[in-house]
Amino acid sequence: MKLYRVGALVERDMRKFFRSPALMMVSMVFPLVQLIVLGYAFGGKIKSATVAVVDQDHSVESRRLREMFNGISVGPKTFRVVDYDSLPKALGDLRAGFVRGVIQIPYDFSRRYFQHDRPQVAFTEDNTDQFTSTSLQASVQQMVSSMNEPLVTPRLDSQIQLETVEMYPYVEYAKFLLAGTTSMSIFIVAMIGGGITFIDDKSRGLHEGYLLTPIHKSELVTGLIAAGAIKGLMAGMVLTIIGGLIVGIPRIWDPVRLMYLVLVVLVASIAMISFMFLVMVRVDDPLVPRAIFGVLNTLLFFPSGAVYPVEGFPWWLRWISIVDPFTYTVNALQNLTLKNTGIEGIYKDVLILCGFSVVMITGSILLFKRQL
């Protein structure tokens, strides 16, 4: 392999890249918008959901319970309480969507409370919205549990207590999403640089000019992938830093972490560009990469764990995540940006991405047609 030929192709792409910043802009604007909108739309806690309380008992104990509900309204503000006199009216409003849940304190609540006869409070919820219903249920459950606490605590408590220790400061969803956003930006560079531009150059006859020279197909493939990887590295790093500053990743300028970030973004860029090159190596129609852009984006981005943990996927989606280069990119970047791990947190992902790249590049060289 003659490196000066590989270098000539890289130089060509770099000159075009710096002349027209459109690719850089396109590869960063969409992921940044996604980071800001999705990050802050999905990341917040549920606030001020309306909950109806129907107190049919009107006792001292039921009033104590209602005061606790009112405490939530002025404290964490997970929900605000609206008193209803009629249970059917409350349930009607629940179905109509005016309230998110109905808490019913039944007629015999205080009697059963004092008789230690399993007093019950009913919570009917609108479970069409899982996020809100789960949050409300947790709040109501917490209050009911606190009602069950004995009024006088024994000096030696025999109950088992769970002490939760959080290793890292609270991670907002936007911070969690940053790794996926960086991967998305690399993917867009791969799609435009390794897919759309490659096919457009082919259909415009530009490749014929290179095929007439003594360049070997391995040099041509390596040159085009190297140029794409450099563009992916630049877009990925710029987005990681800008995105990191927006969502508030602490000590983003730590030089050791930056070095590891460069390593991960570089191998991820090589993996994604070489994957895209293998997909497009025999394609001639310029419409094809444009048509499959959305499909590939969905197929690679969402199963990677960038927006939702892989552990929550069905088995077939887990299999996609295993062969998806996004998965290892997202995992390594999350380890670096959220946990600030060293090489021990990324080396497995880096090795997998390197192996993936070797397979993709070898396949691309074997399938590349040296003749027209």
Place this chain on the structure above:
Amino acid sequence: MNAIEVDHLTKKFGDLVAVDEISFQVAEGEIFGLLGPNGAGKTTLIRMMTTLTVPTSGTARIAGHDIRTDADGVRNAIGVIPQAFTSDPELTAQENMLVHAKLYGVAGATRAQLITDLLESVDLIKFRDALVRTFSGGMRRRLEIARGLVHSPKTLFLDEPTTGLDPVSRTNVWEMIRTLRKKSEMTILLTTHYMDEADKLCDRIAIVDHGKLAALDTPTHLKDNVPGTDTVEAEFEGAPSDWIAQLQTLSHAAGVTQGDGVVHIASNNGPATVAALMDLARARKVTVRKVSVTSTTLDDVFLHYTGRELRDASHQVGLDVSHLYK
């Protein structure tokens, strides 16, 4: 020694035989033309010779390198200016030259001067830093030629180098090709469907039609082989059924053909044949609508060897949409 040796080269695309057992040789320093209509197989032939397409059978040796066994040797020895523009429109003229020089491994010490000299020779030095997308067709073609010469090849292939150019740009390209041969004694093979281009530039011409070699000789010899030194073209009204047979008896007439209502009379003395033609028409009460005398051209040569005019052959490959208007 021959710079190009083509040996029974054949290319089939399914049932279609695009190039059919073509053989010829081109001597060093010669300008050789492949003349034929669109679809005759010229581009397929040149693509096989330049290693862009694998032949179905047969082979060719370019500068001593076999296209089948030593493709890299061929690519290093030749410069190619394809029919389509292959320079990158998003790069400047200089950058296009630079990238190609690097792909060919032109030494860094001589690269800059070489590129400057080549851009000067094609009159693009003023536009060296302009993006190629701003160039006219003629400027792009000149740049393609300069780029094809960046590694100083001994043999140059030009596939329809003046197609789509205006008359001034065509003349400029012709001048460049002549200068190239004069200065560097380069072997040049070009394809064209322009008779005047082949006539003015080429030392020898191969006429290609339907993928086959119909004739091969110098332009002068090809014309000499056509009966008559002049061609009389005429259109008639009210001609009797035996009119063509009567025309063959005209003074100095060497042959008569007819196509599209136009009669072509090959003649050894055009003016004398026209005078006899007018007398005959007057006697048989045939109206002469149009008559002209020209010296024998390559059009007549093409007509002689293929049985049809080049412009007709070109039309045959076009899409027939006449049924849409019935």
